[in-house]
Amino acid sequence: xxxxxxxxxxxxxxxxxxxxxxxxxxxxxxxxxxxxxxxxxxxxxxxxxxxxxxxxxxxxxxxxxxxxxxxxxxxxxxxxxxxxxxxxxxxxxxxxxxxxxxxxxxxxxxxxxxxxxxxxxxxxxxxxxxxxxxxxxxxxxxxxxxxxxxxxxxxxxxxxxxxxxxxxxxxxxxxxxxxxxxxxxxxx
Amino acid sequence: xxxxxxxxxxxxxxxxxxxxxxxxxxxxxxxxxxxxxxxxxxxxxxxxxxxxxxxxxxxxxxxxxxxxxxxxxxxxxxxxxxxxxxxxxxxxxxxxxxxxxxxxxxxxxxxxxxxxxxxxxxxxxxxxxxxxxxxxxxxxxxxxxxxxxxxxxxxxxxxxxxxxxxxxxxxxxxxxxxxxxxxxxxxx
Numbered sequence: 001x002x003x004x005x006x007x008x009x010x011x012x013x014x015x016x017x018x019x020x021x022x023x024x025x026x027x028x029x030x031x032x033x034x035x036x037x038x039x040x041x042x043x044x045x046x047x048x049x050x051x052x053x054x055x056x057x058x059x060x061x062x063x064x065x066x067x068x069x070x071x072x073x074x075x076x077x078x079x080x081x082x083x084x085x086x087x088x089x090x091x092x093x094x095x096x097x098x099x100x101x102x103x104x105x106x107x108x109x110x111x112x113x114x115x116x117x118x119x120x121x122x123x124x125x126x127x128x129x130x131x132x133x134x135x136x137x138x139x140x141x142x143x144x145x146x147x148x149x150x151x152x153x154x155x156x157x158x159x160x161x162x163x164x165x166x167x168x169x170x171x172x173x174x175x176x177x178x179x180x181x182x183x184x185x186x187x188x
Numbered sequence: 189x190x191x192x193x194x195x196x197x198x199x200x201x202x203x204x205x206x207x208x209x210x211x212x213x214x215x216x217x218x219x220x221x222x223x224x225x226x227x228x229x230x231x232x233x234x235x236x237x238x239x240x241x242x243x244x245x246x247x248x249x250x251x252x253x254x255x256x257x258x259x260x261x262x263x264x265x266x267x268x269x270x271x272x273x274x275x276x277x278x279x280x281x282x283x284x285x286x287x288x289x290x291x292x293x294x295x296x297x298x299x300x301x302x303x304x305x306x307x308x309x310x311x312x313x314x315x316x317x318x319x320x321x322x323x324x325x326x327x328x329x330x331x332x333x334x335x336x337x338x339x340x341x342x343x344x345x346x347x348x349x350x351x352x353x354x355x356x357x358x359x360x361x362x363x364x365x366x367x368x369x370x371x372x373x374x375x376x
Contacts, residue, residue, distance in 0.1 A: 024228045033229035040212045041221040041247055059229055064252035 003056040004138060005065040008130075009082055010074030010098075012049045015127035018153065020051035022131060023141075026149035027055045030141045035063035048077055055138070070137065072130055073099055074112070093133055093173070095126065108133070110172045116165060122158070125165040132169025136177065143170050191244040192326060193253040196318075197270055198262030198286075200237045203315035206341065208239035210319060211329075214337035215243045218329045223251035236265055243326070258325065260318055261287055262300070281321055281361070283314065296321070298360045304353060310346070313353040320357025324365065331358050 008016040024034035037052040054063040067085040071092045079099045094102045096109040113126040128150050135146045151163040196204040212222035225240040242251040255273040259280045267287045282290045284297040301314040316338050323334045339351040
């Protein structure tokens with residue numbers, strides 16, 4: 001059985017809820033099962049945002065997990081809060097400019113927001129770049145399905161931007177991994 | 189500790205995802221904690237829709253539950269699938285015209301869709317009527333907060349309809365309970 005437990009964390013407004021929806025929907029289109037768990041509480045008012053996604057090739061009876069196997073952190077607060085719980089074999093992907101002090105063999109710091117701003121002129125597309133990077137390590141969702149889903153679920157006018165962002169994030173992660181996944185990446 | 193485990197189930201297009209969001213957001217505004225869990229899988233393609241909501245006055249460490257304490261079923265399929273798992277003390281609210289064979293001391297069959305169509309001219313507002321009915325039995329979220337949240341999260345043009353629908357659903361449930369909750373209901 002293949003199963004991945006993923007936490008998408010950052011601050012409110014970074015679009016992590018949408019990223020979770022796109023990921024779950026893309027997984028479904030790829031023939032997988034998915035659950036999304038979102039938590040709301042008075043402490044979330046400060047702007048912390050978090051969505052837990054569980055993916056599997058089997059129906060998911062219990063989607064809950066105490067700590068994720070894969071953490072995406074797009075803010076310092078998110079990193080500080082969730083990284084202490086990561087197991088030794090967990091993998092983390094963080095925004096290079098947003099998170100300080102994230103180091104380790106399984107930590108990948110990539111310039112999502114910087115690239116979104118510079119290349120796509122849309123800082124908010126950082127979430128879709130991060131999703132593309134995530135896609136590489138998940139290995140079970142083809143880039144084309146992820147990009148297509150990101151496009152179809154985008155807010156009006158953001159379809160092409162989101163599709164391009166997924167492809168670019170996929171490429172960034174592929175490059176970081178030393179080209180291992182690079183063969184799967186396509187240009188925007 | 190107060191905790192409620194609620195399953196909102198029906199068919200795709202009945203707006204149960206939105207109902208779950210409104211419920212979680214209203215709970216947050218009422219000072220509670222909330223989680224939403226949504227499942228996606230190939231079997232969901234048939235149109236089954238389900239969202240699990242956990243509410244508590246404490247932070248929710250583990251939101252998962254094997255069977256809900258409160259089931260809202262707006263379709264026959266949803267009832268057939270989830271009602272067998274209900275415990276003896278569980279409570280169920282179903283759509284009177286959509287679900288057959290739902291009987292028991294803790295089962296309430298109310299005309300959500302019929303009322304939405306006849307009084308609000310919007311069949312899709314059945315979800316918000318059902319949410320209003322749910323509010324009565326939850327007891328920890330004031331009607332005004334639920335109605336206000338339903339209004340603010342409504343799709344464009346549906347704000348007033350949703351607010352009215354919550355109040356009307358609250359009233360339907362209050363009447364069904366013999367007026368116990370009726371004092372809390374206000375007109376649209």
